[in-house]
Amino acid sequence: MSATSIQAPVVRRPPGPSRAAALGLLPRMVRNRLEVMAWAVAEYGEAVRVPLGPKTLYLFNHPDHARHVLADNAANYTKGIGLTHARRVIGDGLLTSEGELWRKQRRVIQPVFQAKRLARQVDAIALEAEALVDRLRERAGQGPVDMRQEMTALTLGVLGRTLIDADLGAFEAIGEAFETVQDQAMFEMMSLGTVPLWLPLPRTLRFRKAKRYLQEVTDSLAADRAAHPDGFGDDVVSRLIESVADEPDRDAGRERMRDELVTLLLAGHETTASTLSWALHLLDRHPEVRERVHQEAVEVFSRGPLDSAALHGFTYTSMVLEEVMRMYPPVWLLTRIAREPDRIGGFTVPAGADVIISPYLLHRNAGFWPDPERFDPERFASASRAGRERYSYIPFGAGPRFCVGNNLGMMEATIVLAALCRDLRLASVPGRPVEGEPMLTLRVRGGLPMTVAAR
Helix, strand or coil: CCHHHCCCCCCCCCCCCCHHHHCCHHHHHHHCHHHHHHHHHHHHCCEEEEEECCEEEEEECCHHHHHHHHHHCHHHEEECCCHHHHHHHHCCCCCCCCHHHHHHHHHHHHHHHCHHHHHCCHHHHHHHHHHHHHHHHHCCCCCCEEHHHHHHHHHHHHHHHHHHCCCHHHCCCHHHHHHHHHHHHHHHHHHCCCCCCCCCCHHHHHHHHHHHHHHHHHHHHHHHHHHCHHHCCCCHHHHHHHHCCCCCCHHHHHHHHHHHHHHHHHHHHHHHHHHHHHHHHHHHHCHHHHHHHHHHHHHHHCCCCCCCCHHHHCHHHHHHHHHHHHHCCCCCCEEEEECCCEEECCEEECCCCEEEECHHHHCCCCCCCCCCCCCCHHHHCHHHHCCCCHHHCCECECHHHCCCCHHHHHHHHHHHHHHHHHHEEEEECCCCCCCEEECCCEEECCCCEEEEEEC
């Protein structure tokens, strides 16, 4: 074969708007990121190239794309846009770290989420759920309650009981501090980290105060555990203290422990709180589904105190939660940066490219989810699961960085939702729109006011 007959490989770029046309997307991205991404895949298909300012985003929306980036060729991809900038805010915790540091952090944390240990946490979660039901029952007929706020407080309480072996309720401003930190993390993402943190802007000053407070919280938790060595166990704080005990630089070790603990608390409570908030909203819109959850809850709770075996009785409630996370996955965006050039779904991706997989969009791909905007828990009945493409549903991510807390989150959400539906009717405030706010998690924008009625 002659040299002239050898052809270079075809470079096939994903379709998308021109750089000039994409300029109009920037203000829309600030206002509604979900809307812009949904428009992009509707307009250009399952692979889209979007030039935005100094960045070019490669958005992929097919299960095969997700499998390639998150699992099969995961070694070629590091954490991407948003999380790389959020590192300035939340440090090098499990959410943002890479390489050997991430692997070490995962080894330290993983045992806390083992099935045997989680089985011992059922009673603690049930106690928090019952306390919430009692608080809400007292509010029956007294006007709307912000259920997003209630879910946030509840999930922080559960994290304290189950992972940290501490009462986080003693830190009254912790919820507000996490809110401020998350807001700054999203600002870092949208501004690509171009605004110096040393500038005395009101936003930055609020963030500094919140970060100092969270550092005081983590230092207090660590100091309390160190002062009572007989209390050392298999909780997160004990494991983190042990993991940094041999650090030659004590300050660096303390900083790493702070980062890991803050990240775990932020991600751990926010994801479940978001899922529960969306579940309450969707059940209010679908009373026939709510009644089935109620009937199942009455039956399971009537058998006696909950244990890990009893949780298997919440079959329909689990289906409901899976469908909630299909429509409103708490982790709505997975971003990566390509280390080396790659081909995804036949399209060329250059080294350094910002690659995006969005569970929110993937879960609405009509090729895999018929009538995707319809809320239908029966999608997750045993018979319906057969033959479904594995990577068409990734509410907890996929591959090596699959969420370490997925089982605890599902267990908590199941118990809490069942307890609420057993005893209460929660109704949305008429005329109040409910829409998504894509922050670090996909939460309900502006809170979720609901009225409470006892059954």
